[in-house]
Amino acid sequence: MHSAENDGEQHQSVKLTINGLPVSADTGMTLVEAAWQGGVPRVTSVGCMEGVCGSCRIMLRRGKQVTVGLACQTFAAEGIEAVFLPPASAPQHHYEIDDFKDGWDIHARFQDIFPEASRCRHCHGCDYACPKGIKVENGVAQAAAGRYRDAGETFFECVMCELCDVACPELIAPAHVGLFSRRITAHFHLRPPNLINRLEELRKERSGSSIIESDEE
Amino acid sequence: MSNGIPLAEARARYSPDADIGPLPDLADTDTLLNAYHPDHLRGSLVNLVVGANAGDSCQRELAELLQAEAFIDEADLAGTPVSDVDVLVIGGGGAGCAAALMAAEKGARVLLATKLRLGDSNTVMAEGGIQAAIEAGDSIQQHIQDTLRGGHHAGDPALVAAMAGDGPDVLRWLIRLGMQFEQTSGGDLHTRRAGGMSTARLTHCRDYTGLEMMRVLREAVIQHRSIEVWEQSPVVELLSNEHGQKCVGAVLTSLLDDRLRIVRTRSVILATGGLGRLHLNGFPTSNHLGATGDGLVLAYRLGARLREMDSFQYHPTGLLHPSHLAGKLVTEGVRAAGALLVNGVGRRFVDELLPRDMVCAAILRECAEGRGIRVDERHVGVWLDTPRLERAQPGLLEKQFPNLMSRTRVSCVDPRYTPLLVHPTLHYQNGGVVIDTNGATTVPGLYAVGEVAGGIHGRNRIMGNALLEIISFGRRAGIAATANRDRGPKKVTLEHVNRMRRALTLAGMPMSRRAPQVLPPYAAGGVWSR
Numbered sequence: 001m002h003s004a005e006n007d008g009e010q011h012q013s014v015k016l017t018i019n020g021l022p023v024s025a026d027t028g029m030t031l032v033e034a035a036w037q038g039g040v041p042r043v044t045s046v047g048c049m050e051g052v053c054g055s056c057r058i059m060l061r062r063g064k065q066v067t068v069g070l071a072c073q074t075f076a077a078e079g080i081e082a083v084f085l086p087p088a089s090a091p092q093h094h095y096e097i098d099d100f101k102d103g104w105d106i107h108a109r110f111q112d113i114f115p116e117a118s119r120c121r122h123c124h125g126c127d128y129a130c131p132k133g134i135k136v137e138n139g140v141a142q143a144a145a146g147r148y149r150d151a152g153e154t155f156f157e158c159v160m161c162e163l164c165d166v167a168c169p170e171l172i173a174p175a176h177v178g179l180f181s182r183r184i185t186a187h188f189h190l191r192p193p194n195l196i197n198r199l200e201e202l203r204k205e206r207s208g209s210s211i212i213e214s215d216e217e
Numbered sequence: 218m219s220n221g222i223p224l225a226e227a228r229a230r231y232s233p234d235a236d237i238g239p240l241p242d243l244a245d246t247d248t249l250l251n252a253y254h255p256d257h258l259r260g261s262l263v264n265l266v267v268g269a270n271a272g273d274s275c276q277r278e279l280a281e282l283l284q285a286e287a288f289i290d291e292a293d294l295a296g297t298p299v300s301d302v303d304v305l306v307i308g309g310g311g312a313g314c315a316a317a318l319m320a321a322e323k324g325a326r327v328l329l330a331t332k333l334r335l336g337d338s339n340t341v342m343a344e345g346g347i348q349a350a351i352e353a354g355d356s357i358q359q360h361i362q363d364t365l366r367g368g369h370h371a372g373d374p375a376l377v378a379a380m381a382g383d384g385p386d387v388l389r390w391l392i393r394l395g396m397q398f399e400q401t402s403g404g405d406l407h408t409r410r411a412g413g414m415s416t417a418r419l420t421h422c423r424d425y426t427g428l429e430m431m432r433v434l435r436e437a438v439i440q441h442r443s444i445e446v447w448e449q450s451p452v453v454e455l456l457s458n459e460h461g462q463k464c465v466g467a468v469l470t471s472l473l474d475d476r477l478r479i480v481r482t483r484s485v486i487l488a489t490g491g492l493g494r495l496h497l498n499g500f501p502t503s504n505h506l507g508a509t510g511d512g513l514v515l516a517y518r519l520g521a522r523l524r525e526m527d528s529f530q531y532h533p534t535g536l537l538h539p540s541h542l543a544g545k546l547v548t549e550g551v552r553a554a555g556a557l558l559v560n561g562v563g564r565r566f567v568d569e570l571l572p573r574d575m576v577c578a579a580i581l582r583e584c585a586e587g588r589g590i591r592v593d594e595r596h597v598g599v600w601l602d603t604p605r606l607e608r609a610q611p612g613l614l615e616k617q618f619p620n621l622m623s624r625t626r627v628s629c630v631d632p633r634y635t636p637l638l639v640h641p642t643l644h645y646q647n648g649g650v651v652i653d654t655n656g657a658t659t660v661p662g663l664y665a666v667g668e669v670a671g672g673i674h675g676r677n678r679i680m681g682n683a684l685l686e687i688i689s690f691g692r693r694a695g696i697a698a699t700a701n702r703d704r705g706p707k708k709v710t711l712e713h714v715n716r717m718r719r720a721l722t723l724a725g726m727p728m729s730r731r732a733p734q735v736l737p738p739y740a741a742g743g744v745w746s747r
């Protein structure tokens with residue numbers, strides 16, 4: 001980890017607190033780097049350090065403003081206070097995709113699994129929480145209206161940090177609503193001809209020869 | 218290194234429509250690799266002295282870990298709580314999740330233990346795509362040939378054939394679980410041709426292929442009734458039977474409270490991924506925080522054979538700048554889409570779609586010979602000419618590489634207008650634990666799948682084969698491990714640890730170092746007080 005670079009950009013030295021401990025860092029550093037350099041113990045809810053794994057969830061105070069976000073996407077600044085959040089609790093909504101036999105009753109199934117989704121109170125809590133700028137509230141509305149393909153597209157950049165789940169007063173679990181929407185769209189509708197043709201060719205070849213592969217189900 | 222063109226000067230000289238000259242002829246590739254590839258750096262290799270690979274060549278820093286003392290001894294086992302399961306999967310990336318799902322589907326009670334959060338992995342970071350021979354002009358045979366050729370014919374043809382043959386069905390399985398892919402207007406899966414492929418074979422989900430795969434697998438695992446997940450729970454040692462000959466479980470610790478736990482089982486599936494965070498030869502890495510080669514250390518101590526421990530993949534285009542993204546990847550997809558590499562004097566210097574080891578060596582040659590772009594003494598790189606690509610195909614970067622765009626946006630760099638400064642980064646472990654087509658290692662009861670396993674990519678991996686491998690072999694091992702229905706372990710011991718200690722003492726090796734590493738030193742604050 002190097003930080004100072006003579007690239008013309010001025011990095012200033014700043015003081016902040018992480019998990020209650022005073023840390024000095026410079027402004028080119030993310031809060032993950034600042035925490036490690038500052039010797040903050042047990043900062044292990046860190047994964048990719050480029051904002052795709054959703055692990056390094058923090059609560060951040062800047063003056064009077066309190067927000068949530070990802071530590072690897074947040075840069076050190078004077079006087080801010082950051083706290084790494086504990087891991088998310090286990091999901092409250094359960095389904096296995098193999099339990100869905102066809103797509104015609106999928107909306108009824110969705111309502112059974114996510115009954116809260118139709119009770120959104122449009123408080124924007126999830127939108128404020130999302131570090132990826134996803135229009136979460138809108139995505140939930142799309143799913144609640146049965147528009148799963150659109151909902152899934154809304155959640156395209158979701159990194160499963162589940163900060164929206166924490167923010168939602170109705171316990172809708174927007175992150176999982178989004179993933180449900182994406183998954184059933186692929187599960188029921190993605191039927192690519194080139195893949196299907198090749199699978200069919202391979203099936204014929206295999207049934208033509210007597211070799212039975214060990215992984216044949 | 219004081220040579221190279223200063224950044225400011227190179228920036229001033231750069232223009233997206235300057236003439237960058239013809240592609241120079243590549244001198245003999247072996248000479249290039251020998252002179253510049255990091256695997257050939259003087260002093261970077263040693264011969265292993267103890268264990269199943271004694272006498273074999275191995276990267277120096279890795280050898281130190283493979284021949285180190287364990288953290289756990291018999292005294293630690295007394296009074297430690299024990300759990301019993303049918304199959305223990307170690308590692309919560311793509312390979313581990315695929316193995317857990319298959320084992321559960323076959324009726325096993327599965328425990329998946331992972332070091333960080335479920336899904337914190339190299340898998341989630343993969344961008345470019347996953348290979349499968351599905352186009353009409355392509356064939357499984359061609360996929361096999363490309364893979365073997367890309368790996369300099371060091372791969373195991375049986376493993377390669379198994380993986381390539383699984384390709385189309387792997388895609389079907391992923392789609393069924395709910396993974397989306399990019400499609401053409403006619404509904405086909407969209408494919409690209411990337412480095413080392415004879416034809417278009419790379420399927421993808423924009424440049425978030427790994428994220429899309431990982432979030433679907435993660436959700437499927439969390440939702441599955443017969444899979445239990447332990448997060449923040451690294452395995453620090455395996456357990457063997459009283460002869461030290463069979464794997465019968467593992468010892469885990471917790472990053473939250475350091476408490477040990479024992480898991481007893483019939484089969485263990487190692488899916489711990491790679492080792493970029495060991496920063497071999499001082500290189501930056503594209504890998505996630507947990508990639509510290511633990512699986513290699515654990516398997517080797519239990520007697521498993523490894524292979525190609527002297528061969529690593531340095532990805533040609535790691536970001537050099539801005540510093541907080543140092544080592545992070547610019548997917549090869551960008552080069553596949555047409556982006557060129559340009560040196561500090563404004564010239565193209567290599568065919569961008571040659572296998573990665575050659576492109577990497579060519580970049581290091583430019584830097585070493587003074588044609589690189591210098592940020593400071595330690596940081597020299599070359600341009601990845603994204604603005605030129607944007608000129609040729611307006612809107613492409615935004616549309617197909619949202620991940621790259623959003624990562625660079627945080628630091629106010631816009632690749633549509635500014636070329637990216639890149640340098641090779643430690644990316645992938647080509648070799649690994651020796652396995653058969655079921656993912657079984659040379660130790661009974663122990664399976665290894667994904668990046669921790671070896672034999673498929675030979676001495677160089679071509680893009681898109683890792684994501685295929687992890688699902689193909691993850692599924693195979695999940696099934697095979699469940700088929701083992703013996704009565705389970707009578708006794709769990711550390712006999713293999715004792716055996717390794719005797720061998721180290723006999724060979725007069727130092728015993729001061731302990732392994733596995735679990736976390737890189739800069740992130741280990743407060744953890745691992747033992």
Ligand SMILES: Cc1cc2nc3c(=O)[nH]c(=O)nc-3n(C[C@H](O)[C@H](O)[C@H](O)COP(=O)(O)OP(=O)(O)OC[C@H]3O[C@@H](n4cnc5c(N)ncnc54)[C@H](O)[C@@H]3O)c2cc1C
Pocket residue numbers: 307308309310311312313330331332333334336337338339340341342343344345346347348426427450451452453488489490491503504505507508509511512546644645666667668669680681682683684685687733735
């Ligand atoms: C930035 C990047 C881009 C890539 N792009 C592509 C691409 O486009 N196409 C492609 O095919 N491949 C790509 N790869 C390679 C590919 O992503 C990986 O090789 C592959 O995903 C590895 O999967 P895995 O399941 O074996 O390991 P991982 O996904 O890394 O998972 C390993 C898991 O094991 C856990 N673990 C480690 N040690 C322990 C321990 N001691 N105890 C318990 N758990 C442990 C880790 O925390 C992690 O969860 C890319 C890799 C990177 C880093």
Ligand code: SF4
Pocket residue numbers: 054129130131132133134136155157158159160161162163164165174175178
């Ligand atoms: S939608 Fe929710 S889970 Fe997804 S990135 Fe935004 S806050 Fe995180």
Ligand code: SF4
Pocket residue numbers: 119120121122123124125126127136137140167168169170171172174
């Ligand atoms: S936080 Fe919950 S209730 Fe509020 S807008 Fe979002 S989904 Fe609706």
